[in-house]
Amino acid sequence: MTTAIAHPNIALIKYWGKAPGPLNIPASPSLSITLDQLATTTRVTTQQRDRFVLNGVETDDRKVAAWLTHLRTHLSIPGLSIETTNNFPTGAGLASSASGFAALITAINAHCGLGLDATACSSLARQGSGSAARSLFGGFVELHAPEWCATPLFDAAHWPLNVVIAITDTGRKAVSSSVGMERSRTTSPYYPAWIKQTEVMFDEAREAIRERDFDLLARLSEQSTLNMHALMLSSQPPLLYWNGVSVVLMHRITALRDSGVPVFFTIDAGPQIKAVCLPEAVDVVESALREVEGVRQLVRAKLGGGARVVND
Ligand code: PMV
Numbered sequence: 001m002t003t004a005i006a007h008p009n010i011a012l013i014k015y016w017g018k019a020p021g022p023l024n025i026p027a028s029p030s031l032s033i034t035l036d037q038l039a040t041t042t043r044v045t046t047q048q049r050d051r052f053v054l055n056g057v058e059t060d061d062r063k064v065a066a067w068l069t070h071l072r073t074h075l076s077i078p079g080l081s082i083e084t085t086n087n088f089p090t091g092a093g094l095a096s097s098a099s100g101f102a103a104l105i106t107a108i109n110a111h112c113g114l115g116l117d118a119t120a121c122s123s124l125a126r127q128g129s130g131s132a133a134r135s136l137f138g139g140f141v142e143l144h145a146p147e148w149c150a151t152p153l154f155d156a157a158h159w160p161l162n163v164v165i166a167i168t169d170t171g172r173k174a175v176s177s178s179v180g181m182e183r184s185r186t187t188s189p190y191y192p193a194w195i196k197q198t199e200v201m202f203d204e205a206r207e208a209i210r211e212r213d214f215d216l217l218a219r220l221s222e223q224s225t226l227n228m229h230a231l232m233l234s235s236q237p238p239l240l241y242w243n244g245v246s247v248v249l250m251h252r253i254t255a256l257r258d259s260g261v262p263v264f265f266t267i268d269a270g271p272q273i274k275a276v277c278l279p280e281a282v283d284v285v286e287s288a289l290r291e292v293e294g295v296r297q298l299v300r301a302k303l304g305g306g307a308r309v310v311n312d
Contacts, residue, residue, distance in 0.1 A: 002111035003043045006102035006307035008095030009034040009134045012221040013202045014228045017185045024127045028198040029144035032134045036304030040099035042084040044107045053083040067128040091172040093270015101128035102135035106307040123149040138305035156303035159212050162282040164275045166289050167297040168245040187236040194231045218264035245294035249273040
């Protein structure tokens with residue numbers, strides 16, 4: 001039996017759209033921070049037939065099954081019982097598939113003695129879920145051409161940003177990321193502009209992080225979020241992942257920043273808002289978000305480490 005743990009990551013420069021082909025290669029680079037606090041814990045044991053248990057419930061997860069079938073075309077992996085638990089809502093825009101595939105490949109690699117390094121694991125995790133490639137590493141992480149395996153940019157100590165996550169709905173999203181991305185690629189008139197702009201902003205964001213330039217990173221991250229959601233809205237049928245509370249929270253965070261608090265928002269394919277701030281601002285940010293009606297839960301996180309085996 002082998003157990004591994006991985007944390008979700010949040011992209012500050014988002015990817016939304018894949019290159020054609022079977023390997024799940026993103027169409028544009030992305031840059032993320034890995035969180036602590038939120039975690040997926042995955043335990044694998046050898047058994048005759050595969051079995052997948054998510055949060056205590058046996059589930060028929062076709063994405064995991066297809067991924068395992070693909071892995072077995074070139075790696076020796078026996079039948080596995082996979083038991084995975086998230087300490088946060090699953091499939092709700094909180095990157096559970098990122099931490100999920102990162103924890104799973106880390107556990108399988110150790111359990112089956114595959115001898116893969118974190119870079120190779122990142123590449124395989126990406127084939128399950130694009131963002132999962134980044135959860136293999138901690139701190140600030142980038143994912144870009146030509147290898148499309150994530151690489152660590154800086155560790156958490158470089159710039160210990162804090163994140164306050166406002167959960168506004170714990171339900172699963174109506175349209176999965178994979179379906180949504182394909183819809184945007186094939187129907188949005190803005191898709192080529194989105195890809196081009198992301199490439200430019202990716203380089204700028206790297207520099208902002210290197211220089212610890214909070215104002216620049218805030219501008220680029222919010223722009224990446226809003227560009228992605230504009231792309232989603234311009235898809236046919238439109239993809240609207242926000243609810244009313246998400247919009248109120250965006251206004252609240254912008255107003256806080258205008259009043260001098262170092263904070264910005266970022267949002268993925270769901271209605272949750274992640275407020276990224278400097279450590280000295282975290283109490284003010286948390287109390288301001290707590291006052292917003294409709295916020296169900298607030299979770300504080302710092303930057304966390306990469307995926308790892310926790311026992312054997
Ligand atoms: O990991 P995927 O392929 O389900 O896509 C994740 C997409 C976003 O979270 C919205 C953006 C990102 O770069 O993480």
